[in-house]
Amino acid sequence: MGERLPLFPLGTVLLPGLLMPLEIFEERYRVLIRELLEIPDTETRQFGVVAIRRGREVGPAVPMIHEVGCAALLRRVEAHPDGRFSIVTVGGPRFRVRSVDEGDRPYLVGDVDFMTDPVGDEADATTNTAVVARLLREYTERLAASGTVEIKLPDLPTDPTALSYLVAAAVVTDITERQGLLAAPDAATRLRAERALLRRELGLLERITTVGSNELSRIKPSSN
Template sequence: MGESVTERLALFPLGTVLFPGLVLPLHLFEERYRRLIADLLERPEPRGFGVVGIELGHEVGDGAAHRLAEVGCVAELREATPHPDGRYDVVTVGTRRFRLKELDRSRPYLQGEVEYLPEEPGADPGPIALRVRRLFRLYRHRLAAAGAASSELGEPPDDPVGLSYVIAASLILDGHDKQRLLECDDAALRLEAERDLLMRENGILDVLPMIPAGQFLDGSFNPN
């Protein structure tokens, strides 16, 4: 087997996890990220950068100690609205996952050599997909009963890969659980992990129906 093919990608460390298919709006005012968007806008479409989770510390300056997650997701730039003072409001959509192989800190913003990851359904995903759909329906019902206004979702897709990502993006989980779902090798494994998480969360909502879940719902992220 030959060596894996890598590509150079601009990186955006965030305290959240981006999944393929998830819309991610961002308000950018730090100089390095304004530069990142300006550089992207000079390139032909599609234009994308890598969103990687921060696993340790905080991205608050050049001297900040932090560890980036090994697996991230490309955010494809769909809209960019510049402001007179240099800020940008952008809308991105998660497209494909990558594994971060090497970091480059030579530019104002991080770049990395990344290897793109395949999207496989996995071994016999049908039965687990049916189970997860039922658990997810119950989860949304219990959230609504607890007064948490979850995001407007229609019926999740039939395709196991798409289903696994819609559910991963919709669950109210901490960053470690979200990152674990992003890193699953295939949809069947991701759906199995989601089954276990949904059983846990449904149990919590059943016992404590009034937990203040709304503050943790995925919405518009502001990284800086």
């Protein structure tokens, strides 16, 4: 048997080390936050974020969730007069859901196994840390130049695991692909996938830029 952890299904993926602000308005999750606040602040206040595979965040129906999630460590809580909470969490360790209990609590509770974060093949991870960092910088510069979105990068970590999660958060992709990066068995595997992902996205951005330039060249100036 694993550990019991309150679960919060969301239509997004939380990654270790990354911040996630949340607005808590459903009563079941208000109950969860109130219960967490009863835990002494010298102890860990956490719940598990699991990405939804099928279903909705809001409503009584229980959504289908992905097997691998990430613990959300409660860092800041602001209570509002109407009972809502504004919270800030940071991603903690990953976990694998064994089973889900829909019993006596208003929210889901999972029987989970917390996962380690191995580097994997160290030589491969070291090589790809440098390659992926370079590709990520190029990717964010291309995004900004295209006007698609601007991502402000912090100083990039040299630790393979930390970089792999930062890249997983920064790349504009869908929930399925981001979930796959979260669930990767080790940092080396995740970085290899991100190297391929960034090269694919850079190729798409290059084609978009080329098409845009060609369209502009066809526009004739107005005589007015």
